[in-house]
Amino acid sequence: MLNTQRLVDGFHAHFNGNPAIVVRAPGRVNLIGEHTDYNDGFVLPMAIDRAAWIALRPRTDGRVRIRSLDLGEESAFELGRLEKGTGWVEYIKGVANELQLAGNTLTGWEGVLSGDVPIGSGLSSSAAVELAAARAFAAVSGIEWQPAQMARLAQKAENEWVGVKCGIMDQMVSAAARQGHALFLDCRSLACEHVPIPDEAAVVVMDTATRRGLVDSAYNERRGQCEEAAHFFGVAALRDVSMSDFERRQSGLSDIVRRRARHIISENERVLEAAQALYANELARLGELFNASHESLRDDFEVSSAALDQIVEAAREQPACYGARMTGAGFGGCAVALIERDQAGAFVPAVLTAYRLRSGLEAEIFACKASAGATIESL
Numbered sequence: 001m002l003n004t005q006r007l008v009d010g011f012h013a014h015f016n017g018n019p020a021i022v023v024r025a026p027g028r029v030n031l032i033g034e035h036t037d038y039n040d041g042f043v044l045p046m047a048i049d050r051a052a053w054i055a056l057r058p059r060t061d062g063r064v065r066i067r068s069l070d071l072g073e074e075s076a077f078e079l080g081r082l083e084k085g086t087g088w089v090e091y092i093k094g095v096a097n098e099l100q101l102a103g104n105t106l107t108g109w110e111g112v113l114s115g116d117v118p119i120g121s122g123l124s125s126s127a128a129v130e131l132a133a134a135r136a137f138a139a140v141s142g143i144e145w146q147p148a149q150m151a152r153l154a155q156k157a158e159n160e161w162v163g164v165k166c167g168i169m170d171q172m173v174s175a176a177a178r179q180g181h182a183l184f185l186d187c188r189s190l191a192c193e194h195v196p197i198p199d200e201a202a203v204v205v206m207d208t209a210t211r212r213g214l215v216d217s218a219y220n221e222r223r224g225q226c227e228e229a230a231h232f233f234g235v236a237a238l239r240d241v242s243m244s245d246f247e248r249r250q251s252g253l254s255d256i257v258r259r260r261a262r263h264i265i266s267e268n269e270r271v272l273e274a275a276q277a278l279y280a281n282e283l284a285r286l287g288e289l290f291n292a293s294h295e296s297l298r299d300d301f302e303v304s305s306a307a308l309d310q311i312v313e314a315a316r317e318q319p320a321c322y323g324a325r326m327t328g329a330g331f332g333g334c335a336v337a338l339i340e341r342d343q344a345g346a347f348v349p350a351v352l353t354a355y356r357l358r359s360g361l362e363a364e365i366f367a368c369k370a371s372a373g374a375t376i377e378s379l
């Protein structure tokens with residue numbers, strides 16, 4: 001885990017003197033509720049103990065200067081003249097743009113950025129950077145921190161400035177999560193409940209070491225198919241279709257759209273049940289729901305991959321495992337397993353070996369702690 005000292009030292013080296021504040025916003029792993037967010041449905045993600053951090057000091061000239069400690073690159077822009085460019089700084093610029101469009105007068109700053117959320121693995125490194133930037137701008141500009149509002153702004157930045165049509169889940173959990181808890185979120189109303197993660201369970205992230213470039217186009221295609229299904233049922237979003245409505249009318253849909261809709265409708269039911277199972281500490285039941293979610297994502301929504309299926313199977317073979325599934329958008333990246341906490345030490349090497357035998361690849365596997373949403377850290 002990163003610590004504030006590394007950020008403070010980095011700030012010293014690049015800007016002389018001390019930062020005024022350090023902000024941090026976490027990445028996430030989704031426990032269950034995949035591709036439901038843009039269908040106005042339910043999700044149950046957890047913020048992880050990996051985050052993006054910015055150490056910064058306000059400026060008086062309306063400029064933002066940022067040094068990425070991890071990439072060794074510096075970037076700068078004028079708040080009064082935002083122009084689209086390329087690279088990591090666009091997440092920060094996009095957030096500045098949305099904050100200004102929402103009527104805020106922003107103060108500039110200079111700072112150093114660093115993070116330990118692996119990039120492109122499906123743990124929402126981009127949402128972490130967006131929310132860290134939002135927290136930074138809010139702090140130096142005297143804007144009250146309202147997590148749901150900031151999450152919406154950051155999502156808009158990603159949709160409109162960066163051009164990725166994501167839902168609200170990643171930004172919302174990075175903004176609003178509570179330490180030790182998963183976030184049960186209604187993606188339509190943004191109403192949320194913080195559900196405690198029982199001490200005897202460990203949430204383990206399993207990175208397949210595979211990435212797929214086509215994820216954006218496949219993601220947008222799935223969104224389109226879900227919209228088509230919602231249109232067929234005459235509702236605003238698939239959230240509004242019950243399983244019995246679906247069963248009654250499904251024969252009017254094409255095979256692909258029918259299966260896409262069945263995933264979303266069944267997944268929403270699973271999330272509701274999973275939140276109850278988590279509250280009730282019914283870990284075996286929660287594990288079964290993880291497994292059913294994976295099967296549905298693999299067969300009906302078709303966003304898994306050979307590597308994801310292999311790592312999920314390798315995890316499920318271990319006696320300590322309650323359940324395992326792919327997590328995030330899919331096509332590569334990470335899976336998540338729910339296991340008995342006191343068995344985590346044996347679980348990790350066993351899955352590494354079993355996955356290597358199946359795939360020939362070296363996974364990265366780590367247990368994570370449920371952490372808090374975006375914070376200002378004490379210096």
Ligand code: GLA
Nearest residue numbers: 034035166167168169328329
């Ligand atoms: C990505 C998106 C999220 C969500 C997931 C799939 O992480 O950013 O909004 O749609 O995929 O559940």
